[in-house]
Every structure is written in C-alpha cells, then in structure tokens.
C-alpha cells in the first residue's frame with residue numbers, strides 16, 4: 001500500500017487533493033491512500049524526519065510551508081531550485097527530493113485552452129508564492145513580457161529581481177491590462193466579499209482587443225470578480241481548477257512514473273464543486 005500526504009496548516013483539511021489523488025489511484029489500479037495532514041510550522045522539521053522513516057511514497061506541500069520545507073530536504077530539482085519553493089516531495093529511500101509542479105501545471109492549464117504563451121505580454125497580479133510560480137512559468141514558456149503587479153512594492157521588486165521579470169504597483173495595472181494579452185490573478189482575492197477595494201479596482205480596468213484570456217488561479221468562488229470582469233469585456237476566463245489538476249498530474253507522474261489523462265484529475269474536482 002503506497003501512502004501519500006499533503007501537508008499544510010489547518011486549511012489543508014479543505015484541500016481537494018485527497019479527493020483527486022484517491023480517485024486517480026483507484027482508477028490506475030494502484031493500492032494507495034492520499035491523506036490531508038495538518039502540520040504547524042514548528043513541527044515541519046519533525047514531519048520531514050517522520051517521512052523518512054515511514055516509507056511514504058510521496059507528498060504535496062501547500063500553504064504556508066512551500067518555502068520553509070525547501071530548506072529541509074536533501075535535494076531540490078528543476079523549478080524548485082530557482083523558486084526556492086516546493087509543492088511536491090519525492091521519497092527515494094531515506095532521501096527527500098523537492099520539486100515544484102505548480103510551474104509546469106500553470107503552463108499546461110493555459111495551453112490546454114489553446115492559448116500559446118510564447119510571445120504574449122502577460123501581467124500577474126500578486127507577489128506571493130503562487131505569483132512566483134506563475135511568473136516563472138510564463139517566463140519559461142517564452143512570454144514576450146512578464147510584469148508582476150502587487151500592493152507590497154518591496155515584495156514585488158524582490159520577486160522581479162529573483163526571476164528577472166518586471167515589477168509594478170497596483171496603480172499601474174490599468175496601463176498594463178490595456179497593453180497585455182494575458183492577465184493572471186495570483187492573489188488570494190477572488191470576490192468582492194474578500195476585498196471591496198480590489199473588486200472596485202478590477203471592475204474599472206480596461207482590456208484591449210487582443211487580450212486572449214483572464215486566469216484566476218483560485219477556484220470554487222461563485223461570484224468571481226475576475227470572471228465578471230473578463231465577461232464584461234467578452235474575454236475568455238479560466239479558474240484555478242485546471243492548474244490544480246495539471247500540477248497534481250505532474251506530481252503523480254513523479255511519484256508513480258504514470259501520467260493518467262488530465263481528465264481523470266479534473267473529474268473528481270468537478271463533482272466537488
């Protein structure tokens with residue numbers, strides 16, 4: 001029996017990942033179980049020690065541990081090295097190897113809609129860990145321009161310096177959206193009830209005629225302010241479920257060597273909505 005966990009703070013209890021991975025394990029005929037496992041920051045190091053001795057098959061890492069855990073592993077691979085953030089742990093004997101599948105997961109989600117990122121001018125709103133992964137994903141996919149816009153300018157500038165992208169404040173967002181092809185919300189705010197200021201600001205933003213898509217990496221919000229904005233400009237909108245499914249598929253591939261169709265990951269999410 002292969003055991004998998006997703007670790008985060010108490011919010012991990014609401015994660016859709018167990019539903020998704022358990023369904024895919026069953027469909028793939030793999031005897032396994034994937035569980036949500038709350039870990040407080042002070043217990044993170046001992047949770048890693050436990051992973052080594054338990055013989056776990058693999059794990060995901062979610063808020064707020066993605067960066068902290070990166071310093072506790074034996075090795076980082078691929079995008080996790082540049083991001084300094086890990087969302088997937090592969091267990092090899094007693095060694096823990098950190099990967100970041102949010103980066104390829106975001107790209108695959110966008111490209112699954114027929115949007116080719118190469119040569120697009122893109123703006124990413126937000127400066128947290130997810131914004132970092134999205135900005136790196138866009139840069140690596142060959143975007144012509146990647147600009148990160150956020151309310152905490154110091155944080156935005158650090159992100160931009162680290163990843164060699166552009167930085168700006170929320171005050172510049174109107175000029176940016178008027179000139180961009182792809183707009184991504186990577187803040188944690190998706191509805192007016194979460195921030196009336198953000199809703200007013202977004203509702204008043206312009207979009208140009210060649211804009212291809214608005215993406216909100218959050219999901220499960222019925223009154224999504226980014227969706228409403230995209231719809232008012234007749235622009236395609238995508239929420240974060242596809243990214244969640246694609247990053248999960250990448251993680252599953254790292255753990256098992258098998259990459260089932262993305263629909264196998266999406267189907268359990270759609271019935272959870």
Ligand code: NDP
Pocket residue numbers: 063102126127128129130131150151152155186187188189194195198217218240241243244245247
């Ligand atoms: P963080 O907490 O690290 O970052 C949140 C960001 O949102 C920060 O930059 C913060 O600003 C900004 N923000 C919050 N409130 C406001 C506001 N009122 N106005 C302007 N900016 C605001 O979270 P993560 O980056 O880890 O995750 C962001 C979201 O993405 C989460 O909701 C998460 O669930 C989702 N996510 C989805 C994934 C998927 O697969 N679909 C994968 C990963 C994340 P400041 O910088 O000033 O603090």
